[in-house]
Amino acid sequence: MIVYKRPESLSDVPMHYCPGCTHGIVHRLVAEVIDELGIENDTVGIAPVGCAVFAYNYFECDFIEASHGRAPAVATGVKRTHPDKIVFTYQGDGDLAAIGTAETVHAAARGENITIIFINNTNYGMTGGQMAPTTMPGQVTTTSPYGRQKLIQGNPIHVCEMLSTLDGVAYAERVAVNNVKNVRAAKRAIKKAFQNQIDKKGLSIVEVLSTCPTNWGLSPVDALKFVDEKMIPFYPLGVYADRNAMGGDEND
Amino acid sequence: MTEKIILAGFGGQGILFSGKKLAAAGMDKDLNVTWLPSYGPEQKGGTCNCSVILSDGDISSPIISSPDILIAFNIQSYDKFMPRIAPGGMLFADSTLIDKKPDRTDITSYFIPATEIANEMNMNKMANVVMLGFFIAKTGLFDRDYFRSCITDSLPASKAALREANGKAYDAGVSYAEKV
Amino acid sequence: MSKVLIKGNEAVAEAAIRSGCRYYFGYPITPQTEIAEYMAKTMPKVGGLCLQAESEVAAINMVYGAAASGVRVMTSSSSPGISLKSEGVSYIVGCDLPCVILNVQRGGPGLGGIQPSQSDYYQATKALGHGDMHLFVLAPSSVQEMASLTSDAFTVADKYRMPVLLLADGALGQMMEPVDFDKISFSNPPEKPWAANGHGGARKKNIITSLYLKPEELEDTVLKRAEKYKLVEENEVRYEEYLCGDADIIIVSFGITARISKSAVNEARKNGIKAGLLRPITLSPFPSKKLRQLADTASAFLSVELNMGQMVNDVRLATECKKPVYFYGRTGGSMPSSEDVYEQILAINGGMKK
Structure with missing residues (x-):
């Protein structure tokens, strides 16, 4: 018999996310992975500033709320002082790829043995749909009202591609959660990103292409289509790095 | 008693080391001591100095505006600090590298060709220790043998040759003081 | 050792x-x-x-x-x-x-x-x-x-x-x-x-x-x-009190300048001026209670700092402006000598300090 139930690691509280937002799906996937790997007791999560600021209310493990963009540095502080614990950050695109670029890049370069769940929804959701470092060329946001223009707002950042050039990155995969097939693939990626940490391989990041129907001005169904038709062509899904960056258990 | 000493020269001449030896010797005699180096970009410009204060009372500031004693190892240091020596103070200069003589009559000047003496003994890195021997012999700031042991004992026992060389350099400075 | x-x-x-x-x-x-x-x-x-x-x-x-x-x-x-x-x-x-x-x-x-x-x-x-x-x-x-x-x-x-x-x-x-x-x-x-x-x-x-x-x-x-x-x-709250009991002029100074001020206080005492030093060791919380007490016995305060006058305002607040609070400082990396501070004491003692 298959019972569809709430993962043990997911708290039994209502989430604050907008209807049709895929944060909830990603939360669930992370919680399922924590359950399946049996690591809830030893896991510390780091929440960002952004829509997922209250992530600490939704998981049953210990949590620390970081300042904007600093989650990888906070995670470094926890992991380096508690190497036997599992440490993950959950960050959005403004947090990870704008204000926190230095912390992200350097945690990746050092090969911090942590897991990063990165939500790319091409805009600043919490503050109401401003341009993000992931906003695509031509895309309209409240701070790119005429569409993102190369010569004015500059180019967006492809995070997985960029980070995959760094020697400390064990695993970088871009996934999406816009249909069942992609959700299943996303879960496999998230599980691998946590397993890599258990195996001490280095930094693992999973970039999740997500929806923001409220700020995109689309219905939840159209938002899923937007991911398929606009985002995936610009941000191709796939594995960008997969290696034992830091030597794994050979270091023991 | 309070002695304010500035040691100055080029980086690599053992200026900071010499100052530390003076401060440590004072500490072991239960004096209050401070040692303050020049720091920052200055040390990359090649010049280097440190301020050492020895006192049987409290030491207020570790910074010396007007030293009682200047130990100078190059012309730049001589030019910079000689005019600041307190009246009644002393100048110790390495005459191999400093070819000037002060026109001040209110200070006592001592010259020793410390670099030349060290070079003659094939110990060209130890002009500072030659100077220390000379300085201690002239001032009597510490007992000669006590300060000699302060220098040699601070080097690891495994480096017996280095200890011996330092002792010899020191003795050469003391001998020179007895001659002039 | x-x-x-x-x-x-x-x-x-x-x-x-x-x-x-x-x-x-x-x-x-x-x-x-x-x-x-x-x-x-x-x-x-x-x-x-x-x-x-x-x-x-x-x-x-x-x-x-x-x-x-x-x-x-x-x-x-x-x-x-x-x-x-x-x-x-x-x-x-x-x-x-x-x-x-x-x-x-x-x-x-x-x-x-x-x-x-x-x-x-x-x-x-x-x-x-x-x-x-x-x-x-x-x-x-x-x-x-x-x-x-x-x-x-x-x-x-x-x-x-x-x-x-x-x-x-x-x-x-x-x-x-x-x-x-x-x-x-x-x-x-x-x-x-x-x-x-x-x-x-x-x-x-x-x-x-x-x-x-x-x-x-x-x-x-x-x-x-x-x-x-x-x-x-x-x-x-921590502080060091030096010769404050009978002091007319109390220097308030912390850190490196407190040492310099202490020498100046000693010089003043040698010359018959009743000077003292209150050295705050905790700057926050500030030893306000102690300073309030000293404001009853001292006739003037002098805050000596390596800036253009910052702690001096906490001294004024603590002493409730009962007595004049003067300031002396150097900044930019310059350091006063104990003689400089002593001159400030002399100026206060002679009614010349502004």
């Missing part, structure tokens, strides 16, 4: 290690870099970690993570770097986390210089970060105190769950003086059941956060913290 000749910066590092601190996160900046170097050399030998961060911002957030997960941890920097840390410091306060931060002050504003300064007094005591907050601020005035107050800093930080700032300067950081570590008592870190380090299935989850969207909830945390500050003020 009782006394060792050691640099102020290294004395802090050694005292931190003896206090059980095993984690240091920092970023190089003159004149405090010896701390990172000492930590990098020593930490691996004691099973600890010294990690050079990519910025002061990252370093303080690593401290935040480490403190949140329950270990004794410290960082250090100098003035411009401390400004960068202020964001993280505010979060650490907002989460009531213990840690130790050292500021080896240099002249400012901007890149400023690298010579000794006390121009971050306002920043340290009033607003090292946004929000309604204070740090516990200790001001050493000798290398011995650089060590002993580091020990106190860890003890106080853990006792009250608050960050402690050691406010030193370039001279104290760079100078060597004898230190007797045997004279210092070091505390053991207490249990930290509130820490986020994996609940092990043995307790409810711990959340470390400074976010409270409901005004009444946030107000409640700020009020609770204000109660704590009150307790700290009752129990932890």
